[in-house]
Amino acid sequence: MKKSEDRVAIVKAVYDIVLTVPYGRVTSYGAIAKAIGYPNHSRLVGKIMSECDSVNTKIPAHRVVNSQGILSAGNVFMDQQNLLKDEGIIIINNRIKNWKKLFWDPMLEITM
């Protein structure tokens, strides 16, 4: 057994979680990491997002930001900001307005 398979499982879980994020809502890397059972893998989630290939996988990676509601992404941030704005989300200085209200907890879909 290879350890890489564990990472693959995590990647699949992350994909599944992100795909459950509804339109006009956003979540954070840490929340996803926690939801899949790896609370300290928030960084890994970010890495996975960079490899998610949202164009092909149809994964709304633009709805995933850091715990402060800030668009940390580099090459994608312009596109991400545009996409979020298109969903009715207000962005100011790379930061989501009403972040607290727009935040969607993936745990709500898993637990219960």
Place this chain on the structure above:
DNA sequence: GGCGTGACTATGG
């Protein structure tokens, strides 16, 4: 294994 780097998070000033 060490060291640097990265789409992270929590805490403190």
Place this chain on the structure above:
DNA sequence: ACCATAGCCACGC
């Protein structure tokens, strides 16, 4: 609200 620091994990050299 902003910046600094520490902790975290995976990857490449």
